[in-house]
Structures are given as C-alpha cells and as structure tokens.
Amino acid sequence: MIDIELELSPEDSAFREDVRAFLAEKFTPELRREAELQTGVFADGALSAKWHRILFERGWAAPGWPKAHGGAGFNATQQYIFNDECARAGTPNLPVAGVRLCGPVLIEFGTPEQKDFFLPRILSGEHVWCQGYSEPQAGSDLAALECKAHRDGDEYVINGQKTWTTHAQFADWIFVLVRTSREGPRQAGISFLLVPMDAPGLSVRPIVSMSGEHEVNEVFFDDVRVPVSNLVGEENKGWNVAKFLLVNERGSGSGAAYLKNALGMLGKIIADDGPFSGAACDPVFAGRLAEIEIEVAALEQSEHSLLEAITRGETARGHTLASIHKLHVSQIMQAITELEVDAIGAFAQIDQAPVLFGHGEASAQVPPRALTPVAHYLNMRAITIFGGSSEVQRNILARAALGL
Amino acid sequence: MQQTDEQRELLASLRELVERVLGDRHESLCGAGFSSETWQTLGGELGLLAASLPEAMGGMAAGQEADAILMEAFGKHLVSQPYLSSVVMAAALLDVSDDAGSQHLAAAAQGEAILVPALADSPSDTQFACVETVATITDNEVLLQGSKVLVRDAPLADRFIVLARQDGAADCPHVLLILDADVPGISREDFGTIDAATGSHLRFDQVRLDRSAIVVRGSEALERAALATDSAIVAVCAEAIGVMQAMLEQTVEYAKQRVQFGQPIAGFQVLQHRMVDMSVAIEQAESITRLARGKLLTPDRAKAASAAMALVAKACRGVAQDAVQIHGAVGIADETPISRYFRRALAIEKQFGGKAYHLKRYMQSADTF
CATH class of the missing domain: 2.40.110.10 (Butyryl-CoA Dehydrogenase, subunit A, domain 2)
Incomplete structure (x- = not known):
C-alpha cells in the first residue's frame, strides 16, 4: 500500500491522537475477535449495540451531528479522521438507519417535539x-x-x-x-x-x-x-426527505478506510505463517491484489482532495463524487471478497453458516481463516445493489456529470 | 500536498493562459507534428515553458504542478511538443544550481534549444541495468561509443543528454553527458511515431567531447536518470488525463448529435453508462496522478509513479476504445480527431513501459502485509 498522509492542523492531529488512544483502550482484543467474524454488510445486532454503547459513553455515537443535538460536533476533517481510524482498527461496521439516516433527517425536517423525543434515544441506543x-x-x-x-x-x-x-x-x-x-x-x-x-x-x-x-x-x-x-x-412532501436521506446514505466520505480494513482482513487470510500463504506468492493473485491496492490509493486521494475542497468551502463536485465513490467502493469491495474466496481455494465449498450464524462448533479440520470469506463474498454481492444500484448511480452521473 | 491560496491563484492563471494560447491554435495544432513557431511562442514570448523552473531562470517556480497543467493542456489539444524531453526530464537531469546546467535549461525554457535525453540503450532496460554505451574519460577529453534505440524527439534535438558507462570504473560507473546534436560521429536513423511525433535510433561512433560535456558522474548520474524517468511518467499521466478528457467530451458531443433509430444515440442507456464509465475511469486516473505528483520528492516516488502509470495505462486503453466504439465507423477514420487521440493514448501507454511492467514494479517496491 502507498501511505497517504492527510495534512492536519495541530488541533486535528491532537484529535487523531485522542481517537487512537480511545480505540487502543476501548476496542479490546475480545471485541476485535468478534468484529473479525462479521461477514454481513453491518455488524450483527448484539455487537453493534455493544460498540454503539462504548461510543455513546465517549460522546462519539453521532460523529456527524451538531453538538446542540448531542452529536460529537466533529468538523468534516475530524469525521474523516474518526471514520479512518475506526476502519484501520477494524471496529464493527455499525448499522446506519438511526445515527446516519434518521437522525440527520429529523435534525433537518423534524418538529421540536420529534427532535426532543427521538434524537436522545437514537444517541443512547435505546431506540434501534x-x-x-x-x-x-x-x-x-x-x-x-x-x-x-x-x-x-x-x-x-x-x-x-x-x-x-x-x-x-x-x-x-x-x-x-x-x-x-x-x-x-x-x-x-x-x-x-x-x-x-x-x-x-x-x-x-x-x-x-x-x-x-x-x-x-x-x-x-x-x-x-x-x-x-x-x-x-x-x-x-416526503420525496424531498427521501432524497435528502439518500444523499447521506451514499456519501460517507471514507470508503478507502473501509476498503483498507477489508484488505487488512485479506492480509490475515493469506498471512505468511498461515495455511493460505500460497495465494500471496502466486503472481496472478498478487497482480490482482496490486491492482486493487492502487485503486484504493486513488480513491483515498480523491477523498482527501474532496475533503480539502470542502474545508475551503467548495462543494461543486461533491454530489457527483458521491456517486463515483459509491461505484468505486462497491466494485473494489466485491473484488476484495473474490480474492478472499480464491485465497482459501477448495475450502470455499464447506458451508460455514452453522458456525458463523448458528452457534455451531468449528471443525478442527478447517483453518479459522477459512470461516468468513465465502459468507463475506456472498453478502457483498448486495453492495452494488443497495443504496442506489450501480446502474442507478450511472443514471445519476449520466445526467449530473455528462448532461445526458 | 496542500497549496496556499497564492499558489492556487498562480496555477489557476497559468492554466487559463495556457488554455487560451492553445485553444486559439487548436485547429492547426491538434494531431499535427511539432511546430517550431508554437514552441518559440510558448517559450520566448509567453515564458510558459519555464513555469515549472526556479524564478532565477525566468520561471514561476511552480514545479510539477506547472508541468501537470502544461502536459494536461498538451493532451487536451493533442499538441506534439518536446516539453517532456526538453523541460521535464532535462530539469531532473541537469543541475540548476550550477552555471552550465542552468544555462542549458534556461535556453530550453525559452524555446531556443531543445534538449533530448537518451538514457537507456534500449527501451526494455527501464532500470538502466544494461547501459553499454561507453564513455572513456581521459584528462582532456571524453570519447563516446555506443547506441541508443528509440529516442523520442531526437530529430528535433539541439543537444542530447546521454547516460553512459565510464570505461574502467567498477562501482557506480555511470556518467551523464550533454553534447551538441551535430557533433561528428553521431548518426541518426529517424522515424515517425503513430502519434505524429518523431524519434531516432542513435549511434555514437568515436564521438570526441570536451570534458565540459560531463554533467555528473557516479551514483548521482543514475539517481538523476531515475528521477527524470519518474518525473516524466507522472507528467505523461497528466497528459493522458487531458487526452482522455478530450475524448470523453468529443464522444458525448458526438453522441448527442448522431441520430439513429429516430433519436440521438446519447439517449440509449447502454451508451450513457459506457460514457459514465469513461468519466469514472478518468476521475480515478486523475486521483492517482495527483497522488503520484505529491510523492515525486519522497521515498515513495517509484512506487507511486508506477501505481499511477499502471492505472492510467488501463484507463487510456479503456477510454480510447470506448470513444472509438461510440463514434462508430467514423471513429476509425484518420481524418476524425478521435482517431488521432486514440493513437496518442496508445503511445502514452507504451512510452515508459506498459501496465504490466508498472504493476510489477509497483509490487516489487510495495510493502507486503
């Protein structure tokens, strides 16, 4: 990977140290083990609730909300840093419906009563x-x-x-x-x-x-x-509300971190001392991996440039970039999960659903790193479909970026 | 690399000026060969060729950002000029802090002299591992013997900058030499390129030079050759972006006008999505190129340059093929501009080693997990 450093102000650097210290303390090895077994688009209910609670206690359950509504009040750069550090650490991928979708809608369109009742309960995790x-x-x-x-x-x-x-x-x-x-x-x-x-x-x-x-x-x-x-x-007039929400759903601004976390998992699957290290030595596999790394680097640079533009007060390309990033993130994620499946070879045939989702016992004959790849691959077929399918994103871009 | 407001304004005005100059001449320049008159105008009158160079040399000190702006504009208007050789690479090869080096560069930047690097003996020797062109250096002269295959812009050269091996030197045997193109003993076999430029195979047969021809010796010579190549790679990626943007723009325009089955073909979703994919690939190419530009003066230089070239080469091929496909039969005619852009895109892919080579170079220099 090529390391791309975001140039940070002293305040934002200090903030990043805060986030790192918090993650080092609160994202425990037990939580990490649980998070590594997640194969869905979002972490399962119990793990999500546990991690949400930890964030809530630190005041960081809603990074994007203003402080007035109990949010963390992070600026755009801080939100990016926060998402980036969480993804690097491999924290659970939290469901978006409450904090990321409903909350901002209520802040924008809700009545005072709706805000007073719902927002604190979304924050605390009382309402899922x-x-x-x-x-x-x-x-x-x-x-x-x-x-x-x-x-x-x-x-x-x-x-x-x-x-x-x-x-x-x-x-x-x-x-x-x-x-x-x-x-x-x-x-x-x-x-x-x-x-x-x-x-x-x-x-x-x-x-x-x-x-x-x-x-x-x-x-x-x-x-x-x-x-x-x-x-x-x-x-x-609900269509306006619906569209506002869809724009939030599309652009999280830190797709590269999300993908780097997935690449980190792939790295563990093909680690030198593990049973699937052969994949990393295969030139065809290594070439595919290198192409993916380069695409992730391009995406990260694009996100940094967008963030710098937003910080300067420019928003002109933000809307089309959200669709471009959704296309890239979803395609790259699917390519990563294909490599995961290819890395474990014939073990891909064994149904791991009873172990992953049914509290079954893992077989001693199956290397632990072979548990998740297939479920991850199968679940991630959805990423080019939900949140506006790739075809819908292309329709949007045809209109918005090319004037067709 | 964050820029200050002042730098951003300077670059914006440079971009505007370059666009105006080339835009006015688009019809005569697009896809045509080298124009000495344009070169003189860009260099002498407007001082644009010096934009990347230090202020002491009449430049704007805008570095690789200026290179990128000029190269992107050359790509957009399909202008064939020896900027990559004579400015981008030459500035990395010569020493701006010494008198001789800065004089050569100043002449190049004013459009008075064209400098053409001839580094590897053969294009496949991208790391300069097999340089067999030999420089025998004695107390009062340098004797040059050898050959260089496929040197772009060589027929235009006033001076060559040659990488050679010093006869008898074991460690760090390389040397960079600068010599007039018409010195006795130099012979050229010239050819045209698919993208309306020219090049030559060069032979040096008992070429006698003054010792002042020596630019630098030892490991520094090799390091400068590597920097010049990576700088050129990153700059040609910027040109590729201009080429691809022009292709996309012309394709969208054509699709809006071309009527089949009773409607403009731009209305067909399959073509809309294909054009969107072109624009998405260009966005990706721009981002990776920007990344590589920011890494040019860091230890990640080679890795980032190869990452950029690998992705840009892929984008070039895809965008160019889609552009011709959407133009239909018109796209394959020589008289259609898109066919000329297509050939430039192909040449860019091949100029410094293709996608496969750069992917390998990226992997060799990449951290493993």
Missing part, C-alpha cells in the same frame, strides 16, 4: 431503527412505492409491505415512505412516517441471505395506526 424504503415492486424505481397511508382523524392508517429491511428484527422503530396521494406526479404523493415496531398490525418475516445470514426482512403493515405527529415534513 430500521429503514422502510424498498418494496417488492419498488426497488431502484423507488417512486413506484405502493405501501399506503390514509388519514383517519388524528391518525394515519398504514397498509402494505416493505422489504429488504436490514435489522428489522432488532429494531424498535422504522421510518417508512408511504403513499398518501395518487394525484399528480408519483413523487408528489409520498410521505415520511415514523412507526414503532410493536404497533398492532405490524409484522416481520425474516429473509435469510444466500450466505445463511439473517440480515434483512420483510415488514408487513395491516391497519397499523400512528398519530399524525409521527409525520416528518409535510404530507405529500
């Missing part, structure tokens, strides 16, 4: 959130959504279905896009509602992924009632 966007007939074409809500006095009554809902099984609340009108353009009849998962009429059905992991779900709404005070923004 999930995201109700996709439906069976509305995936990339989100505006085709049909899950509907109608007013009945002071309540909305919701009927319909959401799907691919990450961590619905752990969630206390779900934010949903619902159809409240069929007049005018499709986008003009959508509203953004907050729904407790224990509401009567709401049910969850697990969807087991091809890795054997239970990460996503279907969520059904059968005459589910919520007070109108659970509406975010105005009725039928």
Whole structure:
C-alpha cells in the first residue's frame, strides 16, 4: 500500500491522537475477535449495540451531528479522521438507519417535539431503527412505492409491505415512505412516517441471505395506526426527505478506510505463517491484489482532495463524487471478497453458516481463516445493489456529470 | 500536498493562459507534428515553458504542478511538443544550481534549444541495468561509443543528454553527458511515431567531447536518470488525463448529435453508462496522478509513479476504445480527431513501459502485509 498522509492542523492531529488512544483502550482484543467474524454488510445486532454503547459513553455515537443535538460536533476533517481510524482498527461496521439516516433527517425536517423525543434515544441506543424504503415492486424505481397511508382523524392508517429491511428484527422503530396521494406526479404523493415496531398490525418475516445470514426482512403493515405527529415534513412532501436521506446514505466520505480494513482482513487470510500463504506468492493473485491496492490509493486521494475542497468551502463536485465513490467502493469491495474466496481455494465449498450464524462448533479440520470469506463474498454481492444500484448511480452521473 | 491560496491563484492563471494560447491554435495544432513557431511562442514570448523552473531562470517556480497543467493542456489539444524531453526530464537531469546546467535549461525554457535525453540503450532496460554505451574519460577529453534505440524527439534535438558507462570504473560507473546534436560521429536513423511525433535510433561512433560535456558522474548520474524517468511518467499521466478528457467530451458531443433509430444515440442507456464509465475511469486516473505528483520528492516516488502509470495505462486503453466504439465507423477514420487521440493514448501507454511492467514494479517496491 502507498501511505497517504492527510495534512492536519495541530488541533486535528491532537484529535487523531485522542481517537487512537480511545480505540487502543476501548476496542479490546475480545471485541476485535468478534468484529473479525462479521461477514454481513453491518455488524450483527448484539455487537453493534455493544460498540454503539462504548461510543455513546465517549460522546462519539453521532460523529456527524451538531453538538446542540448531542452529536460529537466533529468538523468534516475530524469525521474523516474518526471514520479512518475506526476502519484501520477494524471496529464493527455499525448499522446506519438511526445515527446516519434518521437522525440527520429529523435534525433537518423534524418538529421540536420529534427532535426532543427521538434524537436522545437514537444517541443512547435505546431506540434501534430500521429503514422502510424498498418494496417488492419498488426497488431502484423507488417512486413506484405502493405501501399506503390514509388519514383517519388524528391518525394515519398504514397498509402494505416493505422489504429488504436490514435489522428489522432488532429494531424498535422504522421510518417508512408511504403513499398518501395518487394525484399528480408519483413523487408528489409520498410521505415520511415514523412507526414503532410493536404497533398492532405490524409484522416481520425474516429473509435469510444466500450466505445463511439473517440480515434483512420483510415488514408487513395491516391497519397499523400512528398519530399524525409521527409525520416528518409535510404530507405529500416526503420525496424531498427521501432524497435528502439518500444523499447521506451514499456519501460517507471514507470508503478507502473501509476498503483498507477489508484488505487488512485479506492480509490475515493469506498471512505468511498461515495455511493460505500460497495465494500471496502466486503472481496472478498478487497482480490482482496490486491492482486493487492502487485503486484504493486513488480513491483515498480523491477523498482527501474532496475533503480539502470542502474545508475551503467548495462543494461543486461533491454530489457527483458521491456517486463515483459509491461505484468505486462497491466494485473494489466485491473484488476484495473474490480474492478472499480464491485465497482459501477448495475450502470455499464447506458451508460455514452453522458456525458463523448458528452457534455451531468449528471443525478442527478447517483453518479459522477459512470461516468468513465465502459468507463475506456472498453478502457483498448486495453492495452494488443497495443504496442506489450501480446502474442507478450511472443514471445519476449520466445526467449530473455528462448532461445526458 | 496542500497549496496556499497564492499558489492556487498562480496555477489557476497559468492554466487559463495556457488554455487560451492553445485553444486559439487548436485547429492547426491538434494531431499535427511539432511546430517550431508554437514552441518559440510558448517559450520566448509567453515564458510558459519555464513555469515549472526556479524564478532565477525566468520561471514561476511552480514545479510539477506547472508541468501537470502544461502536459494536461498538451493532451487536451493533442499538441506534439518536446516539453517532456526538453523541460521535464532535462530539469531532473541537469543541475540548476550550477552555471552550465542552468544555462542549458534556461535556453530550453525559452524555446531556443531543445534538449533530448537518451538514457537507456534500449527501451526494455527501464532500470538502466544494461547501459553499454561507453564513455572513456581521459584528462582532456571524453570519447563516446555506443547506441541508443528509440529516442523520442531526437530529430528535433539541439543537444542530447546521454547516460553512459565510464570505461574502467567498477562501482557506480555511470556518467551523464550533454553534447551538441551535430557533433561528428553521431548518426541518426529517424522515424515517425503513430502519434505524429518523431524519434531516432542513435549511434555514437568515436564521438570526441570536451570534458565540459560531463554533467555528473557516479551514483548521482543514475539517481538523476531515475528521477527524470519518474518525473516524466507522472507528467505523461497528466497528459493522458487531458487526452482522455478530450475524448470523453468529443464522444458525448458526438453522441448527442448522431441520430439513429429516430433519436440521438446519447439517449440509449447502454451508451450513457459506457460514457459514465469513461468519466469514472478518468476521475480515478486523475486521483492517482495527483497522488503520484505529491510523492515525486519522497521515498515513495517509484512506487507511486508506477501505481499511477499502471492505472492510467488501463484507463487510456479503456477510454480510447470506448470513444472509438461510440463514434462508430467514423471513429476509425484518420481524418476524425478521435482517431488521432486514440493513437496518442496508445503511445502514452507504451512510452515508459506498459501496465504490466508498472504493476510489477509497483509490487516489487510495495510493502507486503
């Protein structure tokens, strides 16, 4: 790897030392071992809750929120440093629905009452959130959504279905896009509602992924009632809220760190003293790895340049770069997981789901580093699909960057 | 490498000036060969060729950032000029702090003299491990014997900067020499290149030189040759970005105008995505090139330069092929500008060793896990 140092002010350097000291102390070897066994897009519910709690106690549960709302109040550079250091250390990849998606939406569009009630509970981890966007007939074409809500006095009554809902099984609340009108353009009849998962009429059905992991779900709404005070923004203006959220979902600004963490795991799989060290000596494998490293370096440089531009107050290319970075991060991540699978060779055939997800015993005949690659590879097929598929990102870029 | 506001302004005005000068002459320069008149204008009148050099030499001291701006503009307008040889490489080979070196460079930067490095004997010897061109150095003269294969810009040269092995020296045997191109004993076999430039195979047969031809001897000679090559690699990557941006721009424009099946072909999603992939590859190439530029004066220089060249070579091939494909049959005609950009992109890929070579060099110098 080529090391690219971000040029830091003395304050930001001191901040980085703080983060490193915190991680050295709080990210214990036990937590690291647990984190290394994660193969999903996000760390599982229990581990996520544990790590979130540790961050909360330090005041860092919400790096991007302003201090006024209980966030860490980090500036753009500090957020980047924080994400970078966490990824270098290999901390659990926390679910985004609460802190990264719902929180910023409430800060931007929420009523004072919504902010006062929900924000502290997102921060403390008391409320775990999930995201109700996709439906069976509305995936990339989100505006085709049909899950509907109608007013009945002071309540909305919701009927319909959401799907691919990450961590619905752990969630206390779900934010949903619902159809409240069929007049005018499709986008003009959508509203953004907050729904407790224990509401009567709401049910969850697990969807087991091809890795054997239970990460996503279907969520059904059968005459589910919520007070109108659970509406975010105005009725039928939910599309603006939805788009605001999608931009946050796309751009985390530290994809390179995320990928370097994955490369670190790959490094452990093919370590010199391990059973899969042969891969590293194979010139074809080494060549593929080198190409990936170079692409990660390019991405990191691009992120640094964007960060410097943002710090100077320039935002012109931020929007298109978010789509470009999503394309790069997802493609590179998939390429890394392919190398993981190729590194362990024939061991890829053994089903590790019972060990990883079913509390089964690992076989003494299987090297520990062979446990995760296949599940990681299978789960990461989703990364070019969720959060706006690669094709949707290209549609966005065709319009925004090329004027087509 | 963070820049100050002042540096950013200086570079922005340089970019603007270069763009204006080349933009005005685009039609006559694009894809045409060397134009002595343009070279003189860029050097003498406007002083642009000196932008990267120290202020004492009439420059702006803008270093590799200035090189990048000029090279990118040359790429965009497909201008064939010996800037890479005569300024970028020469500045790394000659010593700006000594009189002779700075005079040679000042002449080059004013467009008065063209300096052409002839370093490896053969293009495949990228690390200068097999330099068999021999310099016999005596008390009063230097005798040069040997040959150099495939020296770009050699027919334009007023002076060559030659890497040779010192006869009889065991350790650190290399020497850099600077000599007039018309010294008796030098012969050239000239050729044209696919990208409208020229080059030669050079022979030095009993070439007698004054000892003042010696630029530097020993390990420093080899180190400067390596720095010159890496500087050229990073600069040619910047040119590649200009070439690719121009190809993308022309392709998008063409796709908007070309009507088939009753609509502009720019409306077809399969072509839109292909053009997006071109732009995404260019963004990646720009980032890795910026990275390599920042590493030029650090211990990571070779690793970063090769990382950049490997990725840029890949991008060059993909973007150029997509550009021709989207142009359809028009794209393969010599008279269509895109075909000339295509050939320059291919030459850039091959100029300092291709993708496979640089990937290997990256791996050899990369840290392992």
